[in-house]
Every structure is written in structure tokens, then in C-alpha cells.
Amino acid sequence: MSTPERIAQFEKMTAADPTNEMAHFSLGNAYLQAGRHAEAAVSLERVVELSPGMSKAYQLCGQAMIGAGWVDKSVEILNQGHATATARGDRMVEHAIGQLLISIGRTPPVAVRSTEASADGLLSSGGFCCRRTGKNGTKMESAPMRGAIGAWIFENISAETWKDWIGQGTKVINELRLDFSRDRDQEIYDQHMREYLGIDDEVLASMKPTAPSIAESN
Numbered sequence: 629m630s631t632p633e634r635i636a637q638f639e640k641m642t643a644a645d646p647t648n649e650m651a652h653f654s655l656g657n658a659y660l661q662a663g664r665h666a667e668a669a670v671s672l673e674r675v676v677e678l679s680p681g682m683s684k685a686y687q688l689c690g691q692a693m694i695g696a697g698w699v700d701k702s703v704e705i706l707n708q709g710h711a712t713a714t715a716r717g718d719r720m721v722e723h724a725i726g727q728l729l730i731s732i733g734r735t736p737p738v739a740v741r742s743t744e745a746s747a748d749g750l751l752s753s754g755g756f757c758c759r760r761t762g763k764n765g766t767k768m769e770s771a772p773m774r775g776a777i778g779a780w781i782f783e784n785i786s787a788e789t790w791k792d793w794i795g796q797g798t799k800v801i802n803e804l805r806l807d808f809s810r811d812r813d814q815e816i817y818d819q820h821m822r823e824y825l826g827i828d829d830e831v832l833a834s835m836k837p838t839a840p841s842i843a844e845s846n
Contacts, residue, residue: 634658641803642671649678650796650824653685657823660688665695676705681761683713683721684826690728699732707737714739718759720830758786760826765789776835777827785825793824 638655641648656671672689675682686709693702706725713722726736756767765786771778772790781790800806800820806813822828 631658631662635662637804641799644803645799647678648796648799649675649682652678653682653688654820654823656685656692657688660692660695663695665692666698668692669696669698673705676708679761681712681716681763682826683709683716683718683725684828685709686712687721687725687728690725694728694732702732703729703734706734710737710739716757716759724830756786758789759784760789760824761786763788777822777832780827780831780835781825789825793821796824797821 635655635658638651638658641651642655645651652671652674656668656675659665659668659671669689669692672685672692675685676689679685686705690702690706690709693699693705706729710722710725710729713719713725722739729736756765757763758765763786765788768782768785768787768790771782773781797817797820800817804813804816806817808814808817822832
């Protein structure tokens with residue numbers, strides 16, 4: 629699916645449900661890929677309002693603001709995102725935000741880690757922190773699908789967030805009228821799932837290249 633087509637779909641979804649943070653996230657990401665930085669920043673700011681624990685949204689919002697020339701404004705959102713990512717134990721986003729700040733001549737904040745607040749600390753104490761929401765949650769009993777992506781979801785996504793995706797995925801199927809007998813529709817669904825859970829290109833690159841596709845679910 630082309631970027632303009634994805635933008636049109638996400639615009640429709642945000643109009644239908646203005647409180648759907650993932651629709652706004654997907655729309656902002658699509659705007660960013662299209663080079664529409666100001667529009668991307670506005671959409672991603674809305675994500676931060678709706679889901680303040682979603683550190684990836686801060687990263688992309690800051691990136692969009694830099695692209696739009698809103699450098700001073702980007703510093704504020706990136707510093708907030710850095711603190712959020714640190715608290716969540718989301719090291720990849722924390723590093724990416726630091727690099728964005730360096731790119732505009734700013735010094736990244738010193739990461740002050742709280743063992744109790746971090747995802748790693750929660751895991752070591754028997755708790756579980758969802759990497760997408762930054763909230764305490766319940767670890768799934770097993771991976772929801774085979775392959776490296778299923779293993780990543782099992783290790784990083786709470787049962788509550790996965791349940792929320794199932795509800796969101798149903799909206800995607802209904803609103804986009806997807807038919808899983810068509811490979812293209814399956815890929816559209818998979819793409820929405822990856823965006824919802826925060827499985828971006830950087831995360832995918834860290835997985836084994838021989839991993840089965842998302843369509844190969846249990």
C-alpha cells in the first residue's frame with residue numbers, strides 16, 4: 629500500500645475515533661514518511677496527550693518538529709521523551725532521542741535510572757512492565773505467534789496491551805474491510821499490528837532475519 633493510501637486510511641480512522649491514540653500514531657508516522665513534518669508533529673503531539681507513556685511517540689514527534697523547523701519546541705518534547713524512555717527501560721528509544729538532541733546541538737539529559745521504576749527492575753523483582761505503555765501489567769502465558777516477532781511480543785508486551793490490540797485489530801479489519809484470503813490484506817493487518825505494538829524498522833532489524841512472517845500465527 630502506498631503512503632498516500634495509508635494516510636487516507638489513517639485520516640479516516642482518526643476522524644471516526646479522535647481518542648484512538650494508535651490511529652493518530654500511525655497517521656503521524658505516515659505523514660513523517662511523506663515528509664509532511666508539521667502535520668506529523670501535530671498528530672504525534674496528540675498521541676503524547678492520549679498515551680503519555682508511549683516513548684516512541686515522543687521520539688517521532690521530536691523528529692517531526694525538527695523537520696518542520698520547530699527546534700526549540702522539539703527540545704521540550706524530546707527531553708520529556710528521554711525521561712519517559714528511561715523510566716520504562718526503553719533503551720533503544722532513549723538512545724535515539726539522545727541522538728536527535730545531539731543532531732541539533734543539544735546535550736541529552738543524564739539518564740537517572742530508578743531500579744524500581746525501570747522495566748528491568750520490575751522483571752528482576754517478579755513484575756512486568758509493558759514496553760509500549762510503560763505501565764505495569766501481566767506477562768502473557770505464551771507467545772501469541774511463532775517466530776522472532778512472537779518472541780519479542782512475549783518478552784515486551786503485556787497481556788493487557790495485547791488484548792487492546794485485538795480490539796484495535798478488529799476495528800482495522802472492519803474499517804478497512806480486510807479479507808485474510810488476500811496476502812495484501814494480511815500484510816496491511818500485520819503492518820497495523822507492528823505500528824500499534826511499537827515494532828518499527830529498528831526493532832525488526834534486531835530480530836533474526838529468518839523469522840517467520842506474522843501471518844504464521846498459532
